[in-house]
Amino acid sequence: MADETPLLDELEKGPWPSYVTEIKRMAKKNAAAKDLLGIQEQSYKDRVTHWKHGGIVGVTGYGAGVIGRYCDSPEKFPDAASFHTMRINQPAGWFYTTKSLRTICDIWEKYGSGMTNFHGSTGDIILLGTTTENLQPCFDTLTEAGFDLGGSGSALRTPAGCVGQARCEWSNIDTLGLIHDLTMEFQDEIHRPRWPYKFKIKASGCPNDCVAAIARADFTIIGTWRDALRIDQAAVQEYVKKGLDIQELVVRRCPSEALVWDAKTQELKLLVDDCVRCMHCINVMPKAVRPGIEKGATILVGGKAPIIKGAYLSWVLVPFMKVEPPYDEMKDLLRKIWEWWDENGRTRERLAELIERLGFKTFLREMGLKPVPQMVKYPRSNPYVFFDR
Amino acid sequence: MADETPLLDELEKGPWPSYVTEIKRMAKKNAAAKDLLGIQEQSYKDRVTHWKHGGIVGVTGYGAGVIGRYCDSPEKFPDAASFHTMRINQPAGWFYTTKSLRTICDIWEKYGSGMTNFHGSTGDIILLGTTTENLQPCFDTLTEAGFDLGGSGSALRTPAGCVGQARCEWSNIDTLGLIHDLTMEFQDEIHRPRWPYKFKIKASGCPNDCVAAIARADFTIIGTWRDALRIDQAAVQEYVKKGLDIQELVVRRCPSEALVWDAKTQELKLLVDDCVRCMHCINVMPKAVRPGIEKGATILVGGKAPIIKGAYLSWVLVPFMKVEPPYDEMKDLLRKIWEWWDENGRTRERLAELIERLGFKTFLREMGLKPVPQMVKYPRSNPYVFFDR
Amino acid sequence: MAEVTDELKEKVIKYLETVPHAKNRDVARALGDEKALVDKAIAALAKEDKIEYIYLGASFVKLKGKKMVD
Amino acid sequence: MGRTDIGPPDFHEMLPDVIKKNYGTWKYHEIPRPGVLKHVAESGDTVYTVRAGSPRLVSVDFIRDICDIADKHCDGHLRFTSRYNIEFLTPNEKNVDLIIADLKKLGLPVGGTSPGISNIVHTQGWIHCHSAATDASGLVKAIMDEVYEHFVETKLPNHVRIAVGCCINMCGAVHCSDIAVVGVHTKPPRPDHDRVVAQCEIPTTIQSCPTGAIRRHPDQSMKSVVVKEDLCMYCGNCFTVCPAMPLADAEGDGVAIYVGGKVPNARKPPMFSRMVIPFLPNRPPRWPEVVQAVKKIVDIYAANAKPYERVGEWIERIGWEAFFRRTEIPFTEQHIDDFTHAVETYRTTTQFKW
Amino acid sequence: MGRTDIGPPDFHEMLPDVIKKNYGTWKYHEIPRPGVLKHVAESGDTVYTVRAGSPRLVSVDFIRDICDIADKHCDGHLRFTSRYNIEFLTPNEKNVDLIIADLKKLGLPVGGTSPGISNIVHTQGWIHCHSAATDASGLVKAIMDEVYEHFVETKLPNHVRIAVGCCINMCGAVHCSDIAVVGVHTKPPRPDHDRVVAQCEIPTTIQSCPTGAIRRHPDQSMKSVVVKEDLCMYCGNCFTVCPAMPLADAEGDGVAIYVGGKVPNARKPPMFSRMVIPFLPNRPPRWPEVVQAVKKIVDIYAANAKPYERVGEWIERIGWEAFFRRTEIPFTEQHIDDFTHAVETYRTTTQFKW
Numbered sequence A, B: 001m002a003d004e005t006p007l008l009d010e011l012e013k014g015p016w017p018s019y020v021t022e023i024k025r026m027a028k029k030n031a032a033a034k035d036l037l038g039i040q041e042q043s044y045k046d047r048v049t050h051w052k053h054g055g056i057v058g059v060t061g062y063g064a065g066v067i068g069r070y071c072d073s074p075e076k077f078p079d080a081a082s083f084h085t086m087r088i089n090q091p092a093g094w095f096y097t098t099k100s101l102r103t104i105c106d107i108w109e110k111y112g113s114g115m116t117n118f119h120g121s122t123g124d125i126i127l128l129g130t131t132t133e134n135l136q137p138c139f140d141t142l143t144e145a146g147f148d149l150g151g152s153g154s155a156l157r158t159p160a161g162c163v164g165q166a167r168c169e170w171s172n173i174d175t176l177g178l179i180h181d182l183t184m185e186f187q188d189e190i191h192r193p194r195w196p197y198k199f200k201i202k203a204s205g206c207p208n209d210c211v212a213a214i215a216r217a218d219f220t221i222i223g224t225w226r227d228a229l230r231i232d233q234a235a236v237q238e239y240v241k242k243g244l245d246i247q248e249l250v251v252r253r254c255p256s257e258a259l260v261w262d263a264k265t266q267e268l269k270l271l272v273d274d275c276v277r278c279m280h281c282i283n284v285m286p287k288a289v290r291p292g293i294e295k296g297a298t299i300l301v302g303g304k305a306p307i308i309k310g311a312y313l314s315w316v317l318v319p320f321m322k323v324e325p326p327y328d329e330m331k332d333l334l335r336k337i338w339e340w341w342d343e344n345g346r347t348r349e350r351l352a353e354l355i356e357r358l359g360f361k362t363f364l365r366e367m368g369l370k371p372v373p374q375m376v377k378y379p380r381s382n383p384y385v386f387f388d389r
Numbered sequence C: 001m002a003e004v005t006d007e008l009k010e011k012v013i014k015y016l017e018t019v020p021h022a023k024n025r026d027v028a029r030a031l032g033d034e035k036a037l038v039d040k041a042i043a044a045l046a047k048e049d050k051i052e053y054i055y056l057g058a059s060f061v062k063l064k065g066k067k068m069v070d
Numbered sequence D, E: 001m002g003r004t005d006i007g008p009p010d011f012h013e014m015l016p017d018v019i020k021k022n023y024g025t026w027k028y029h030e031i032p033r034p035g036v037l038k039h040v041a042e043s044g045d046t047v048y049t050v051r052a053g054s055p056r057l058v059s060v061d062f063i064r065d066i067c068d069i070a071d072k073h074c075d076g077h078l079r080f081t082s083r084y085n086i087e088f089l090t091p092n093e094k095n096v097d098l099i100i101a102d103l104k105k106l107g108l109p110v111g112g113t114s115p116g117i118s119n120i121v122h123t124q125g126w127i128h129c130h131s132a133a134t135d136a137s138g139l140v141k142a143i144m145d146e147v148y149e150h151f152v153e154t155k156l157p158n159h160v161r162i163a164v165g166c167c168i169n170m171c172g173a174v175h176c177s178d179i180a181v182v183g184v185h186t187k188p189p190r191p192d193h194d195r196v197v198a199q200c201e202i203p204t205t206i207q208s209c210p211t212g213a214i215r216r217h218p219d220q221s222m223k224s225v226v227v228k229e230d231l232c233m234y235c236g237n238c239f240t241v242c243p244a245m246p247l248a249d250a251e252g253d254g255v256a257i258y259v260g261g262k263v264p265n266a267r268k269p270p271m272f273s274r275m276v277i278p279f280l281p282n283r284p285p286r287w288p289e290v291v292q293a294v295k296k297i298v299d300i301y302a303a304n305a306k307p308y309e310r311v312g313e314w315i316e317r318i319g320w321e322a323f324f325r326r327t328e329i330p331f332t333e334q335h336i337d338d339f340t341h342a343v344e345t346y347r348t349t350t351q352f353k354w
């Protein structure tokens, strides 16, 4: 391979930290990383990828967690000829001790390219590039150290949640506790793909949705509250005194006209029934407004990217669910969904697409859930109604 | 037949004028009207219709304007055994001299049941109920008197327009002149069905759309203006003085935040570029705000009821078109649309459904129109894009 | 545009003898003639009372008196 | 043969003088009282309009009656509106009361101006249509009797457009009305095999069904069709092309109620009406359940909407869940769309009310 | 065989003491300066967070570097965010500056808090994926260099979430981002008939195509497929199931730009991103056209949006036609949807700007 990387070198300029610099750091001591650099330069020259589909690679007993990958020019880049990825299930909330991180680094430097993604966009730690032979020993060493693989293929994918109650005052549910519990409960579903296609679970502690759960999880858990948000009037006045144009920036932006600012009494009034818990007033005045105290979550289903039928945002399924260990209600619902989907789904058909094909009504019946208006933006406009007679 | 109509008699009670009373008025002197009353009572008793599909009935040389209808109990109601409807093309704007109305009444009393609809929901005068033999003589007498049939079947349907410049200060186009001109130009298309399905044209003089053109015409013409609406500040102040809460009821309701009320100078400011000509401020203050002076129309296409693919509201096709006699640009566009639709449409496929099936892009190309953002609510979200390469 | 000829009208009738009913478009396609011209021919034949229009959820033309459904 | 293709009379012949003179130069209008419009032209000329309700289905004698009024007070001119009302136009203010007095004698209500309830756009029903799942004229009479006060007065937040369609062909702007009453079948068609052979084209009939519920009869010799009943949503499209497939049924037919549609571009863009009551039985002559449902929706809207809010705008502001809660209308499976663009109607946000 | 199904480490072991102690009892937060958060608990305890940017694709030595900082100032704890940034948590205010100083030494920017531009959610691209139509890491580096000021400062109306997806699988929340850059193919797949036989299931391959563009090869003996090119919209779904149908092409591949998506339920409900530039060429290493387009959109948004308006909310307020006018981006056929729910995107109102 050529040692020159004139194109990539351009990407070492500029203020943002450079991934090229990172590959070069590893390339100095790791042959696979060196070939990765070469392949990337080659792609920049040719403007096409030089990777091929992966074959069947993995670790014993698992069908997930490894993405096989081969280079299309093995003669040129022998040390990255096979360059498989391992997905390592992150600790909930992406919290680490330096000890645990250093352990992973040492293992990966030994068995792989030394290149990583912290993190993959599902949430796993991505260990980028190793050989088929090294997969099993690397895995064994990782489990020794207390780490395990995440999901891939037609399996449950590694669940993820926002930082939640660990460092956020707005979290209505213990996202980390929940995500960890679900991950442990469903190890088999994560590691042994059995379904029509992938299935993702994400949990955000409030409607700000800091893990984009509504956009990229088949099962979306978003913390919410059933009572009134709490307003500290003195703190509100403090914000106003400091120059916040509360009428324009808070009251007017409330999507459901649930707030009234009484300029005379300097009081922010809430029309409790009208609040749709959008978080905006809370976001603007974190010291003055807080979520209510009767906490739980809204469960939505179906979020996904465009393949095949188009992108979906998740749909409200359960407006309010209490979320407390052992999370039985949620687990039952998940199992019911999987059973129905596995029974009826076509290959590569995500949950949303199946619901669309068989109808929300059928889905609700199968789930044993009653229809409620919260499930729809608006009722049907067409008159093509089925009745059971 | 029975002379008793206990069910219908109930509908002669109450303050709203009764159609039953009207049928009874005619029933006294007209056998067909008498049987109509009997059939209606029968339907009220049985809770089903007693009419059957029409066969082939019409007047020589036309394929439209008559709706054939037969009763399913001719033995019981011999005088309404055949009870065809004639659709008479109304004068634009539904203006009449009493002379012309009396003429129609006399003709219909002679040849038909004497029952009418003023008007049908497309806009025609509906002459309800005559026999097959009477169709031709009735038609001949009507044309003698200067009236002609309207559309039905897979034809151009009778065009209709709002009262427009005849009595409305907001009309940006001469709806009556336009509708009359189009009706005269396309007599052949109205009277001789040749297309895949029906086609409707409606024109409203402004976006209030007082003939519901956007909801029920394949070709929707809505008057608009290209410059700024005109504000008479003194008249605005007059409204405010009389107690209009202009901030709440006008400024806040403006859909595009194009109005600013300066309470100090008592001036209503317009952000010209932001106005989307929704009419609201004009509607609330007709003495103070008026449309601009550079007038024309927006052309939209596709509006229709639910059969078969669902209901459609018309889609913007030409954001602004000058509308002046001889209306050549509009007629050319209509002919182009018909040609494409007739060439490609399936039986019972309305224009909107064809556009949906073959794509808006194809339609635009065929029409020789350039895509503009005004045609869409928002651009595509899916990445499934075709390129010509 | 060309005028409607007796030959064309004859061709239209010949064609309509072979089908229960048809759309103007189908007649034009079958005859290979310009559609606008066929429209005119059909209008002329309608006025001559040689053909009539029927409605089966959509409108069609047929020879006067011919059976509606095969 | 007589003349053909003469088209309608030229409207110019039909216009009153004051209209002809001020055509295109009207300046503003006022609504001095319900049912009366006053339009003022640039020239200073004024025209008064008196609007009267009509049952639409009228005898020629009714037309002659109103012609008498127009001859007396309006120089022999009148017009109808796009909602079937009758309008008497006159430049003389003093004629207004005379016209109203004469209308009173005929028993015709004066009103229909905004913000109230004007005439109901409707259709043929059992009076003339083979397709009807309910009667239009009877429903209209029963509903207008009930909401009559809103025709003769203007005390609503904005006008409420009511429409009745006697089957889902929805002849009229039913699909964009504040309140729409639509006749529905709820039983599948029953093919009459003997008549299918005689009256229907099998391929056309099969093709007519939007859900593919119609199949060839398994017995080839039958030359008929069968309906897979679980796929049928009673649209009647097959009946339109094949008269031998009736769906009308005394028990199965009834009406659905849709709300929240609008046509104008004022404030919010045009909206479709949406289903709120999937089925109410046909109870002629006065359809009490339907009338009460309409009344209730009007009342709750009147009490809660802000000025200028149409029914749909009001519901959009408070949310459909609040609408169902306040009206106490049960929300069912049938409310959830399952047709082509169903997924566009599912809620993709945690924003909702309890 | 080693242990299986042990799952991830329990997060409790990973939490700093101050977090463990105040878990679930945080009261409010402040953002004292860009890149620094201050959270205060009911107990009165405080935790400071310093957020640093990361290229995401990093060597193990990078991880060791940041571990050094965490060992020095954070009792050996750190976390990553859902957008790949690194967060150093400490109860000691005085550590904040020390952490920032050490990050500076490593060349890592401190920032990413709202309202600014945080790290770009992205994917593998030419680094690891067979499906890529562009490279992700290079685009991210080039764009972040250009909008760097918005990472280290917080002067935008609201945060702008940028995402890069290297093909239309859009791994990440690309479809709901303020600005999304998506790799696209624009040439149909080229079936390699010999390999199709060996590597692909013909029925699965045919079935994989959303538009039905793939047909059996007319020559039965070929046991392969052909692509009807006019039906192909280059989604690559066939390539996923059949490696013998590559679409990658140096000229045909490039990126599209989508804007206006959002995930939070704050104010407006979540929105999809929408296409504004159908195609820009792949010009590695720095994709100048793409970078300039992103920059321009950010600048125009920054200058025109009101406080708290996200890009999509701003565009919704001014209208898409105004967006295209102001950005001078040409509007083309490709912008008009023609997929399943296309008709829902057509404008059904006369409300628009010129």
Ligand code: SRM
Pocket (backbone or CB within 6 Å): B093, B161, B162, B163, B164, B167, B168, B169, B170, B208, B209, B210, B211, B212, B283, B284, D029, D031, D037, D080, D081, D082, D083, D084, D085, D112, D113, D114, D115, D118, D119, D121, D158, D161, D173, D176, D177, D178, D261, D262, D263, D264, D266, D308, D310
């Ligand atoms: C006479 C008529 C036109 C015609 O050619 O026949 C007409 C006439 C006027 N309309 Fe209309 N509209 C007429 C049917 C309509 C329709 C069509 C329909 O109902 O099917 C609509 C759209 C349907 C809908 O609203 O969904 C319609 C939506 C409006 C609006 C918009 C109201 C809104 O805020 O949504 C206005 C503005 C207003 O009322 O302030 C308006 C305003 C007016 C004005 C004030 C226009 C003017 O300056 O003269 C006229 C008198 C209004 C009144 O009745 O209070 N007109 N108007 C129609 C009378 C129907 C009737 O007998 O009641």
Ligand code: SRM
Pocket (backbone or CB within 6 Å): B067, B069, B085, B087, B117, B119, B120, B121, B122, B123, B124, B125, B126, B150, B158, B198, B200, B215, B216, B217, B303, B304, B305, B306, B307, B308, B350, C057, D122, D123, D124, D128, D129, D130, D131, D169, D170, D171, D172, D173, D240
């Ligand atoms: C008479 C009239 C209702 C009325 O009482 O006013 C009417 C009556 C019929 N309509 Fe209509 N439509 C009438 C205006 C409409 C309108 C309103 C309009 O034109 O503004 C619509 C909605 C707009 C539209 O076209 O989409 C309308 C949408 C339909 C449809 C559904 C079409 C669709 O594409 O969704 C059908 C079904 C069909 O064509 O098979 C239909 C079919 C019918 C048929 C022919 C019944 C049938 O299935 O064959 C009805 C004949 C009834 C009879 O026995 O007289 N009628 N029909 C209206 C025509 C009177 C006139 O000429 O003035």
Ligand code: SRM
Pocket (backbone or CB within 6 Å): A093, A161, A162, A163, A164, A167, A168, A169, A170, A208, A209, A210, A211, A212, A283, A284, E029, E031, E037, E080, E081, E082, E083, E084, E085, E112, E113, E114, E115, E118, E119, E121, E158, E161, E173, E176, E177, E178, E261, E262, E263, E264, E266, E308, E310
């Ligand atoms: C640390 C992190 C959660 C995590 O578990 O990792 C986080 C943390 C916070 N988010 Fe977030 N958000 C984080 C990703 C997100 C995401 C997900 C994403 O970007 O993919 C979203 C939704 C995506 C989107 O916006 O489209 C998100 C939408 C919000 C919003 C809503 C903003 C809006 O008006 O639309 C808020 C409220 C605010 O900023 O006022 C918020 C607020 C916050 C607060 C203020 C919550 C709190 O009280 O502690 C935190 C600091 C905000 C800041 O960065 O200025 N966070 N936040 C994530 C940091 C990502 C980063 O490194 O930049």
Ligand code: SRM
Pocket (backbone or CB within 6 Å): A067, A069, A085, A087, A117, A119, A120, A121, A122, A123, A124, A125, A126, A150, A158, A198, A200, A215, A216, A217, A303, A304, A305, A306, A307, A308, A350, E122, E123, E124, E128, E129, E130, E131, E169, E170, E171, E172, E173, E240
């Ligand atoms: C590694 C990762 C991107 C990254 O750089 O971070 C990734 C990489 C791939 N994704 Fe993904 N996806 C990754 C997160 C996502 C996400 C985001 C998420 O999970 O939150 C999505 C969007 C959400 C969703 O699931 O819809 C996503 C939507 C897809 C899709 C489209 C699925 C759909 O239903 O629309 C595909 C296509 C497929 O499955 O055939 C796909 C397929 C792939 C494949 C397996 C390529 C393929 O066609 O077989 C990629 C392997 C690349 C490689 O060589 O390593 N990937 N993929 C992410 C997983 C890392 C992790 O475990 O943490």
Ligand code: SF4
Pocket (backbone or CB within 6 Å): A162, A163, A164, A168, A169, A170, A171, A172, A204, A205, A206, A207, A208, A209, A210, A211
């Ligand atoms: S989603 Fe809500 S609870 Fe979770 S980190 Fe974001 S703001 Fe906090």
Ligand code: SF4
Pocket (backbone or CB within 6 Å): A229, A253, A254, A255, A256, A257, A258, A259, A270, A274, A275, A276, A277, A278, A279, A280, A281, A282, E267
């Ligand atoms: S949370 Fe949102 S909806 Fe509720 S009051 Fe605050 S701004 Fe309004």
Ligand code: SF4
Pocket (backbone or CB within 6 Å): B162, B163, B164, B168, B169, B170, B171, B172, B204, B205, B206, B207, B208, B209, B210, B211
């Ligand atoms: S549509 Fe406009 S111009 Fe026509 S009558 Fe109504 S308000 Fe007047």
Ligand code: SF4
Pocket (backbone or CB within 6 Å): B229, B253, B254, B255, B256, B257, B258, B259, B270, B274, B275, B276, B277, B278, B279, B280, B281, B282, D267
């Ligand atoms: S016409 Fe409508 S959009 Fe224009 S300024 Fe008036 S209220 Fe606003």
Ligand code: SF4
Pocket (backbone or CB within 6 Å): D123, D124, D125, D129, D130, D131, D132, D133, D165, D166, D167, D168, D169, D170, D171
């Ligand atoms: S709505 Fe249906 S039943 Fe009523 S007239 Fe129209 S087609 Fe006939």
Ligand code: SF4
Pocket (backbone or CB within 6 Å): D188, D189, D208, D209, D210, D211, D212, D213, D214, D227, D231, D232, D233, D234, D235, D236, D237, D238, D239, D247
């Ligand atoms: S009623 Fe409609 S859905 Fe039922 S069989 Fe007939 S066409 Fe099909």
Ligand code: SF4
Pocket (backbone or CB within 6 Å): E123, E124, E125, E129, E130, E131, E132, E133, E165, E166, E167, E168, E169, E170, E171
């Ligand atoms: S977006 Fe496409 S190219 Fe990029 S990682 Fe995902 S599947 Fe691979």
Ligand code: SF4
Pocket (backbone or CB within 6 Å): E188, E189, E208, E209, E210, E211, E212, E213, E214, E227, E231, E232, E233, E234, E235, E236, E237, E238, E239, E247
């Ligand atoms: S790229 Fe997509 S559209 Fe084209 S042939 Fe393959 S699957 Fe079909």
